[in-house]
Amino acid sequence: MLPSAPSPVAIGITVFRPDAAQVAALSARVAAETRPTIVFDNGGLPASAAAQLSEHGARVLSAGDNIGIGGALDAIARAAMEAGAAQVLLLDQDAAFTPGQVSELEAALARLRSVSPPPAVVGPRPEAAPGRKAPSYPRRPDVPDGGSLVPVEFLATSGSLIDLAAYARIGPFRSDFFIDGVDLEWCFRAWNRGYGCWMETGTALPHRVGGGVIRSTWLGIEMPRQPLFRMGAYLRNSVYAWRLPHVPRRWKLRQAAYLPLQALLYWADSGCRPSVLAHLAGAVLDGLRGRLGRPKGLS
Template sequence: MPASSARPSPVAVGITVFRPTPGQVASLRARVEAEPRLTIVFDNGGLPAEDAAHLAARGALVLSAGRNIGIGGALDAIARAASGAGAAQVLLLDQDAAFTPAQVSELEAALARLTTLSLPPALVGPRPEAAPGAKAPAYPRRPEIPDYGSLVPVEFLATSGSLLDLAAYARIGPFRSDFFIDGVDLEWGFRAWARGYGCWMETRTALPHRVGAGTIRSRLLGIAMPRQPLFRMTAYLRNSVYAWRLPHVPGRWRRRQAAYLPLQALLYWADSGYRPRVLALLAGAVLDGLRGRLGRPKGLPSE
């Protein structure tokens, strides 16, 4: 029976894919076949047509803009499709996420508990864990907001693994498509808090995260960061610097980033072998952020 014909809950599952490997496509097929909820797949490029047809035949809703529109645009398309299908929440995942249907139910129950608070929830997500050879993201705790049992208030969450309340999303507004890839979740989380909604981490369930290819570490600087393609590092720098001008981004975060970003850029440059071209592109990304020149990152791989 198609997955979409037996949805027992108001939760849809949205998955973004970009140039998935055969293994990732196989996992995606298995997920759609095992998931009783509606699954929405947004193809940002590279999903073979036969696999898209297979997913659709199993009840998935497969979307595409015909080109890579970035993670922000893809998430917005998924949210709109989930709302149009009658869902009240949508679980956002990327193609690497190993998240079981039982864990979706855990987040659904957590979101229901949060609705009893005076501060309405925008989203709830799992505790992050590092996948082998990767660095787990860190979610700063939201000051002055107490824990609610196993739920911890955090400034933002990675979109992958987050259960998004669609009524809150409609009031908070869409993800920033002009950020394209990095910082989309961070900016939206701060905006949610500024508009009277909370972001929460459910510590009783976890999701391994894979960002980049390995980790760059410096004992001297005392930092570690994912080893990412140059276009992602420049997008990260650009969007982080641009976010400093946004009124809903707290001063405490701006101060933290002002101290941390130069160290990350230095570490990335060192890992590249101190190549002058890399330094020029990193500096150019900072300048783009200061000037508000956003959109598709330079050096983005073709679809």
């Protein structure tokens, strides 16, 4: 159970089929953490590991099935608010983020209280873990920097410190997106509803998205190497987001030019298999028709 005394910051960690090393690292983190910790099991966390985490003071949540990252993050946010927390730091099972860095983000959020628009979220500068590609956060136009704090269009949820009062007004993450684009859509919605999203350049978090990097010198792009179901979900959700009024036109135009190149590069990396092309085309069609939810091909 979570501590009875409210804490300004709760830690929320999502897990999905963690391996033994990830379970061990998670257990050590929970044991060393003084802040209340909420772990959401989206599937694959051994019962013995869940029991050990609970013994160390974490609250372990599960829906009994994989409900996607959006649903898991919303469950964590609700639990954090019920525990009396004012902010929640979201992490995935791979994130190596120290308690000191949590304090740095907490201080950054406090510095942003005097700016307009008020902050919804602040996160660290992204770095690439070895052999991976770091996400990039486009700068938000027409909003000045605040020292080491840079206004950005969106941030990855892992490493993000969310103001829970702002979250209550902005609304929950889109559970029907399931996995990809959840963070992007929520941040665009935050800006649209009068809140800001900020990157603290003074602290960094390595990202381990995908299983390597796909590069094309000819096309001038690189992207994470993802399972087919994730690439399909990314295309589907990106195409669906074109109909959302709070997603800026500049982003829609950028994606309209970029998505075909990414799909082509992914297909070429697969060996130009017809089944992969059919899956990607079907994902785009699902996005156009608004068929969201659990991605096709996810076991």
